[in-house]
Amino acid sequence: MIEVENLSKTYSGVHAVRNISFHVNKGEIVGFLGPNGAGKSTTMKVLAGYLPPTDGKIRIAGYDVITESLEVRKRIGYMPENVPLYTDMRVNEFLRFRAELKKVARRRIKDRVETVKELCHLKDVGSKIIGTLSKGYRQRVGLADAMVHDPDLLILDEPTIGLDPNQIRSVRDLIRDLGKHHTILLSTHILSEVELTCGRVLVIHRGRIEASDTPANLTRLVRGGGSILLEVKAPSADVVARIQPLPNIEDVEIVLPGTGDWTVAKIFAKPGVDVREDIFGVVRQNNWPLRELARVKATLEEAFVELTQD
Numbered sequence: 163m164i165e166v167e168n169l170s171k172t173y174s175g176v177h178a179v180r181n182i183s184f185h186v187n188k189g190e191i192v193g194f195l196g197p198n199g200a201g202k203s204t205t206m207k208v209l210a211g212y213l214p215p216t217d218g219k220i221r222i223a224g225y226d227v228i229t230e231s232l233e234v235r236k237r238i239g240y241m242p243e244n245v246p247l248y249t250d251m252r253v254n255e256f257l258r259f260r261a262e263l264k265k266v267a268r269r270r271i272k273d274r275v276e277t278v279k280e281l282c283h284l285k286d287v288g289s290k291i292i293g294t295l296s297k298g299y300r301q302r303v304g305l306a307d308a309m310v311h312d313p314d315l316l317i318l319d320e321p322t323i324g325l326d327p328n329q330i331r332s333v334r335d336l337i338r339d340l341g342k343h344h345t346i347l348l349s350t351h352i353l354s355e356v357e358l359t360c361g362r363v364l365v366i367h368r369g370r371i372e373a374s375d376t377p378a379n380l381t382r383l384v385r386g387g388g389s390i391l392l393e394v395k396a397p398s399a400d401v402v403a404r405i406q407p408l409p410n411i412e413d414v415e416i417v418l419p420g421t422g423d424w425t426v427a428k429i430f431a432k433p434g435v436d437v438r439e440d441i442f443g444v445v446r447q448n449n450w451p452l453r454e455l456a457r458v459k460a461t462l463e464e465a466f467v468e469l470t471q472d
């Protein structure tokens with residue numbers, strides 16, 4: 163559905179995107195992750211045909227973004243970072259207006275507007291002025307706008323930005339629903355949402371793609387896939403001194419230092435090695451009272467930090 167080859171975008175000397183290549187297949191929901199300034203919005207604007215690339219080739223559903231831009235626009239629903247809504251229009255009026263702009267056939271407009279209102283849970287606010295709606299509703303109006311011409315592909319730039327946890331959850335459920343019939347590329351900073359929604363993640367950093375994999379595989383890549391959480395009644399310096407020299411230990415991090423009392427430590431081992439028995443041996447030798455010895459899986463957040471820290 164999306165084919166990007168050697169795409170670069172420079173803004174008067176600023177290299178926002180540097181020679182990136184990636185594919186998104188039909189039916190995928192792909193999370194586009196990266197720190198602020200990484201190049202996510204730039205890439206999405208170029209894909210949506212709102213900015214010309216400086217270099218590279220992009221095809222959407224087989225059509226060239228530059229030479230066949232009309233065909234491409236029919237197939238893309240793009241929701242920009244700051245949804246530009248007409249705040250003094252009513253929701254119905256706005257969606258009809260947008261459908262006309264996007265050349266939806268006159269006889270289909272009413273039907274399309276009703277369908278997207280239904281999908282985005284906007285039925286009860288159709289006659290409200292957009293400016294009076296809460297942020298969560300406005301975000302859904304933006305999404306309805308992106309979908310009004312029934313595109314195959316949705317490109318959503320931070321669709322959950324500025325929403326509260328309940329609204330985030332509702333937009334997440336909506337995106338999952340939409341993913342049943344659409345291909346979706348979405349950028350976000352809410353990594354727990356990505357783990358629940360996206361089959362694949364693209365990580366971009368300083369204009370370059372650093373990773374492209376499933377959330378599960380990315381977390382497996384970081385620090386052997388996880389750590390051991392240990393809580394014992396002992397000074398933290400002793401915990402480090404006794405655990406660090408064990409075989410296969412890569413790092414011991416103190417989470418909460420004990421002042422002669424309890425210490426919480428995160429222990430990283432070589433990939434694939436289970437060091438819990440050795441750690442328990444040390445605990446027993448030292449007669450440390452033990453509260454917890456558990457395996458903790460790496461999170462997507464840890465993978466993100468590892469991939470995008472300088």
Ligand SMILES: Nc1ncnc2c1ncn2[C@@H]1O[C@H](COP(=O)(O)OP(=O)(O)O)[C@@H](O)[C@H]1O
Pocket residue numbers: 173174176177178196197198199200201202203204205
């Ligand atoms: N219109 C612009 N003019 C000049 N530089 C820009 C413009 N838009 C973005 N940039 C720069 O391009 C880089 C990538 O920005 P952007 O694509 O917005 O990143 P992201 O969406 O990942 O936060 C940043 O260094 C940003 O400052």
Ligand SMILES: [Mg+2]
Pocket residue numbers: 202203204243
């Ligand atoms: Mg952005």
